[in-house]
Amino acid sequence: MPNTAKSDSLRSTQQAGAAFLPIHDVLVDIRSAINQQSQLIIEAPTGAGKSTALPLAMLSWPEINGKILMLEPRRVATRNVAQFIAKQLGQPVGQDVGYRVRGDTNISQQTRLEIVTEGILTRMIQHDPELTGVAVIIFDEIHERHLPTDLGLALALEVQQSLRDDLTIIAMSATLSGLSLSNVMPDARQINSQGRSFEVQHQYLPCPSQQPWLVHMARVINDTVNDASLAEYQLGSVLAFLPGKGEINKLARLLNERLDSSWLICPLYGDLPPAEQDRAIGLTEPGKRKIVLATNVAESSLTIEGITIVIDSGYRREASFNPKTGVTRLGLKRISQASAVQRSGRAGRLAPGYCVRLWSQEEHGRLRKVDEPEISLSELTSMALDCANWGAKSFSELSLLTPPPAIHEQVAWQLLQQLALTDPQRKLTSLGHEAYALGCHPRLAHMLLKAKHLAHAESQPQLCVLACVLAGIIEARGLPKKGADIHHYLGEALHGQIKQQVRQWQQSLGVSGSVQNAISQASTRDVSYLLALAYPDRIAKARGQDGFLLSNGTGVVIAADDSLAHEPWLVVADFQETQGRNAGQVYLAARFDDRLFNDELKALVTQQVQGGWDEVKGRFFAEKQTKIGQIIIKTETGIAPERAQITAALLEQVRVKGLTILNRDDALIQLQYRVELARFYAPEHNWPCLTDAHLLASLSDWLGPYIEQVNSLAALAKVDTYGLVKNSLSWQQQTLLEQLVPTHWLMATGTRAPITYQMPLDENGHFYHSDAEQGRALLSVRLQEALGMAQSPSILQGKMIVTMALLSPAQRPLAVTADLASFWQGPYVEVKKEMRGRYPRHLWPDDPVNTVATKFTKKKTPGL
Template identity: 90%
Template sequence: MRTAFNEQSQLILEAPTGAGKSTALPLAMLAWPEINGKIIMLEPRRVAARNVAQFIAKQLGQAVGQDVGYRVRGDTKVSKNTRLEIVTEGILTRMIQHDPELAGVAVIIFDEIHERHLPTDLGFALALEVQQSLRDDLTIIAMSATLSGLPLSNLMPEARQISSQGRSFDVQHHYQPCPAQQPWLMHMAKVINDTVNDASLSEYQLGSVLAFLPGKGEINKLARLLRERLEPTWLICPLYGDLSPAEQDRAIGLTEPGKRKIVLATNVAESSLTIEGITIVIDSGYRREASFNPKTGVTRLGLKRISQASAVQRSGRAGRLAPGYCVRLWSQEEHGRLRKVDEPEISLSELTSMALDCASWGAKTFSELSLLTAPPAIHEQVAWQLLQQLALTDPQRKLTALGRQAYALGCHPRLAHMLLKAKQVASEQSLPQLCVLACILAGIIEARGLPKKGADIHHYLTEALHGQIKQQVRQWQQSLAISGQLQDAISQASTRDISYLLALAYPDRIGKARGQDGFLLSNGTGVVIAADDSLAHEPWLVVADFQETQGRNAGQVYLAARLDERLFDHELSDLVTREVQGGWDEAKGRFFAEKHTKIGQIIIKVDTGIAPQRADITAALLAQVRLKGLTILNRDAALIQLQYRVELARFYASEHDWPCLTDTHLMATLTDWLGPYIEQVNSLAALAKVDAYGLVKNRLSWQQQTLLDQLVPTHWPMATGTRAPIRYQMPLDANGDFYHSEVDQGRAVLSVRLQEALGLAQSPSILHGKMIVTMELLSPAQRPLAVTADLASFWQGPYVEVKKEMRGRYPRHLWPDDPVNTVATKFTKKKTPGL
């Protein structure tokens, strides 16, 4: 590794769990004299960052904060002597934004990069750009337990790749799926109890147990079940991100003599984190996966099966110090069906904060960054739209002055907007407590593990008087340079002030009651609130937190405030829009116009009796066409044939750049080709008389119209002087649009009496011979006798039978024995010269 380090500035290290990537390597690097600067190592989780820093510092016989320190949100232990900093991912992004040259930094290590957290992907992209443009002496090391599905080589094609087998021990796997009809948590409790008491597993029972669960709720439920079943000698230790450092250390560290522990953990224990003494892993196989819904602007939580890669990571925790044992609560067959790797967060997450980072960096799209995976376009679009709505970026996606201040605060852009606008209003109106209240609300919204007091955020204000929320509120007060007592702000807080502040952060989540169906938010989303909640029967709300879950049509409100409607006339008047909408009243058979006063998609008031303007009538007419289709127009056979002819020309003579005239395209472009020509139309009856054929034909230039008549003619000149009509037929798909296939590419059918086709040796062709015309040969009475696209074969075969049958029926007409060498006629034999 050291040799590669001295030869290459980009390294990729693949090593399994327990190989010492997170601890042994950075510890060794501290002794390398060639590293002239600080080492920054990213850990995806705060628990792991603290734990790794403490472990390495202990190996050096030092306290954390000397040679080895850490930075996580809300907790920093570093000094001017710190040479190795363990940081969480977002910290690095801030460091680069603050100092793009990363002065004093020699190495950046991305640990567990395979987990694909959103801040990791962003930090990695920024670090690569810094290395390529400003710091070619900077070394970047990407470390992963597996490179499967990880496109590192795309961004680091010249990187040196190093593999290590590590020092892990064998782990025996046992599959024990949950029986049907039994809750899986009950099954998991039974499996843990059976496993720790199974005499046949004594070789694994000298250590402790690590159980993986999807979240805090399941951990607490399982803890209660286990305490009912197990002896008091067992310590039940939850482990998740919301716990205090002391509680996390209790789960991670060695147990006291005579005790064994069962650690109930989320994904926080999947990698990097070393939990002492684990020899048994019980894996539920579930994870809580957050998936952003761009339609509603919220993240939907769902219980998902883990990937095969995640299962390997989890089971490997049992084999770090000795042979281990892993029970998987699913079948071996199902294991083979699990996805190979987890989806990266950038494909699933809300991207507003990342967009603000992007704008701060000077990029206008995510594609300008060297990202491992491109985000969904709609997710990125929603993020930029929200930033512009909050006035943090301009239409060109450049940071505004407010945006620069928001980025400096380091919280979610929604909350940053609320804090900064509150400070502005507080200053203008001499209301200092308003900004303190904004800090309190932001602290509550960002807090984890709030007690259950209903949905009204007013009930949680006193939570800001202690603990981590108080610490965070004080930090924002310091950042905003505002003073004020929290207790005073809480006691003076009014519903009007609270709802106003929340609306600054969530203008798209103002909700109006809709009877028994909950509330309609201004972004068009439906939400519900518990029937017994104090806010359930309010006419208006502003929602700070709601969640969508699988199997539910509407999101569940968790934090909100009653909204004072008077705000629409004053403080929130900028959110109110007024527009006149016109339409066609089907029942009354007339046009109408209404003035809608709206907040987003919520209609506050409707004013009727307004005389429709010309633009409203035109818009209503076009809306009727969109609703009822082109048949509402004078869409005659000539127009349909024109569409068919142009489509054939587009297929067989595409070099002439023909316009698209399909129904779908015409419907999509109504405003262009129909709108300007119905300015004098005031009724549906008049609309039905519009010359639709002429309007559509004018989509073709004069040269194209002339060329179309040559290539795809409407008639064919016969030797008799007759202009025989050609009708075109096209295959249609399920939507009624044209399509071409090898089997059916459409056809041209020429209808003419058989006697007028005499003398033709072959069927005519069009489109420079690319399409053979199908002949529909008619009797003297204009009834079909035969249809053929091969006239030569018809004369030689089927014609003989037609001649026999028709001679007796039409004796006065010509039925020659040699039709190819007979002159065509449109008369009877008596009137035909030479007969």
């Protein structure tokens, strides 16, 4: 049992110390800065009080004439910070201090400080670009780099620059490491505060290779709280960091088996009800200790009372968007060094702390320094809709801390256009404006609005109510496990948070009707039609034992015992890709009625004539394919291929089989090598890339226009490939190439000795672009013709020494050297001794450097 007196003393220390925070030392500087300029960057480590004491102090500054908005990265922290500050004022939440998160608002007319989650600010700016009544915006914990924070900051900066030069923007972070705030806020005043923390002792206990890491973590927690040598750290409670809800629940069961009733096991994650969150965050009753099992919601912003020990799994669940499949892949990833510091710092808030890291110290040194920002990993469709509503046609028009991957942005805009929410110029359509007003994911907004149109145009109000039900289920968190069929979850819309959300959407859409009736009347056709409106790229066709093929070309699988496993068609609302699996796992779907292709969804169906090469019959063919995305619904054969299809089939054969099916002779290979060397050593001349990979990628440009009369693979092999590739160079470049990287070297005897270029090859026989410096120029010539040369020749304006292959009179190799001067002084002596007897009629002088070169025998050489 813990020492109760010491525990109570710790509680008193914490309560008394709440008024003395390091941020107080810089409040005068902050206040002065706010009076002088409109942008401020504050770096304040964990425990400084920036999230609580600073906004509390600002409420008393009369020069702040308006409301203060403070953004928190998580809902749990938003509620907690608002409650703490209100308590300091002796008020309930909702008076001077309030909060807003999605689905939960507690503010009033007198509220002067609003704590909001990040996405709320974006909506506020879009609704009122002048932010009427707002004087200050504080971006707290900006180092966490959540996507809504980056977007909110970019929009706020634009508002400040164009509409509200009196608006003050404050960016606060525990660390500025890895942040590029100075790029978007170059004129901001920076103020640094000290943190308030005690020393934390670190212990590294990696998991044994044969043991599950959760079992190891449970044992470490049990050993740590019962180890008598750690008594000085056992005055408070324990905070354990885990990647997600599933691991938290499993660890809770393992700990309940090991620990007695004096311990409270408190989960803490975003979906937890507020009352249970408060239980995890608040102080325990005297004589009790708790173990908080938390995700990274507890990493920053959130103060959990009484923690002196941290047990860190070192894992986080990281979501990364896959643009090829249009879905976000979840993976278990190691945290960054910055996150590890934040987590361990939680143990040193009140007294000296103790942190156990479940990885090795050597591995710690190999962890990435900081986490990647969400904008580099996330799906960006909602952000693109925000961008379009703001009037921007590209993310580059916004002052973002980090630009997103170009392919992620491209996929987002393409989906918006596919859903008819934007036009080809990336302007919002009328449907897009309505979709943005709904405030849900663009896919669901498209489904809801199309259903609303049907409700009015075809008197089917129950279809719109059903759409609200489906959207509520798809957006819900923590659904019970009832298989993949979404029909099994329709009843969840009759109670709880889903019921509330369905009702809100009904009000927004202006459609009435009984949810119970809509559920009871829901048919497979109706459900699949509505889901296809949201997920047209996820209509799926069975492909035997290999699961299903989505219309976007992605393969997915479903549990073998699921009721949908043997359906011919599905429409998939939710699937996840995970590390180590080739196909995504379906979690939510519905049977699909393929008769919809003939009527309601006929706009998704395309027809095209596809040509190709039949390997078995050795001829070209063409067929008419009826498709939904990448899925072929029907094929009609016996169609004569057109010229464009034959050309496309020829190019595809080259792509599949490689350049070897063309007339790729030595001259072409040498040209590729020579140009690559020129690109490496003389890049100022803008040489084109002629590597195999580039030529294959650009076949349509350099080969396509010249095979319009080619009708067979045999004729294709006779095309002058060398000439076509050479014409990629301008006349000036061809002339310069011969000067810099010649094919021959003019010897003193008049012989044009050939130079062969060599490059290192990969396992597929392609040369490495990055290894051009390892290439070699090999000049082959009879030794007698090299007489009189003191040094090896050089090319590329002296940047590359030519290697000489010196041949016997019978054209046999005698020596290979890139240092001719050393060869004459050393190895040549032995060569001379051996060759004089074998080729007595040829010249083997004792002083080769001062001997005139010859290509004749001694008898025909003048002067001999």
